[in-house]
Amino acid sequence: MAKISPKKRHTIRKSKQSKIFAALREEIGESAEAYTGKSIEMVETTGETTVFLVDRHPVIMEMGEIVFPTLRGAVERPFPEKNITVDAGAIAFMAKGADVMRPGIVKISPDVKKDHPVLIIEERYGKPLAVGIALYDAEEMELCETGKVIKTIHHVGDDLWNMEI
Incomplete structure (x- = not known):
């Protein structure tokens, strides 16, 4: 961004x-x-x-x-829809704005749709890390074993997060 x-x-x-x-x-x-x-x-x-x-x-x-x-x-206002949960190993990369790779995902919400936004949360505390665009539907993502599956568009520490209003 x-x-x-x-x-x-x-x-x-x-x-x-x-x-x-x-x-x-x-x-x-x-x-x-x-x-x-x-x-x-x-x-x-x-x-x-x-x-x-x-x-x-x-x-x-x-x-x-x-x-x-x-x-x-x-x-502030958590919601259960359109969530992808990543493991602890992905947190450091997500904080730098990295895209989500399939091996780091531990749970995929069944309502995830290709080309639609998803919320990426961390596994241990369930805190949001980033917002991204899904590159696959949930079923296709489950079948993937490697590669990029989500393009990150907003993450903790980016300009939108730090913007003073």
């Missing part, structure tokens, strides 16, 4: 809120209800990412057509 910083910040209309939450519901189902709040603001950035603040917390991001919780959102 290129260096990003906030450009504009403004409250969004109800119609835009409806579209964002419909897209989020499409990705994570009924867990999207946890991401509603009294005030919703949109923060345009210098990068490709738009961040949505729910009650002043950066919990939703939009990258192109993808609407998904940010890592901060996943930490």
Whole structure:
């Protein structure tokens, strides 16, 4: 991800809120209800990412057509859908933004779809490490033995994580 910083910040209309939450519901189902709040603001950035603040917390991001919780959102408001669990050996690599390789995965949520976002969590404490795009459906990923299976788009310590709003 290129260096990003906030450009504009403004409250969004109800119609835009409806579209964002419909897209989020499409990705994570009924867990999207946890991401509603009294005030919703949109923060345009210098990068490709738009961040949505729910009650002043950066919990939703939009990258192109993808609407998904940010890592901060996943930490504050956990959800069980679209999760990939990695072993302890993968944590150091994930913290540097590495893509996920099949040998490091210990559990795959059955609702993972190719070209859709997934939350990557660590095995021991269940904490979110990154958000990525699945390169395979869950069934295909289970059959893989080697190679890259998830392209990381947001990780702990990246510009989006560190962005001051």
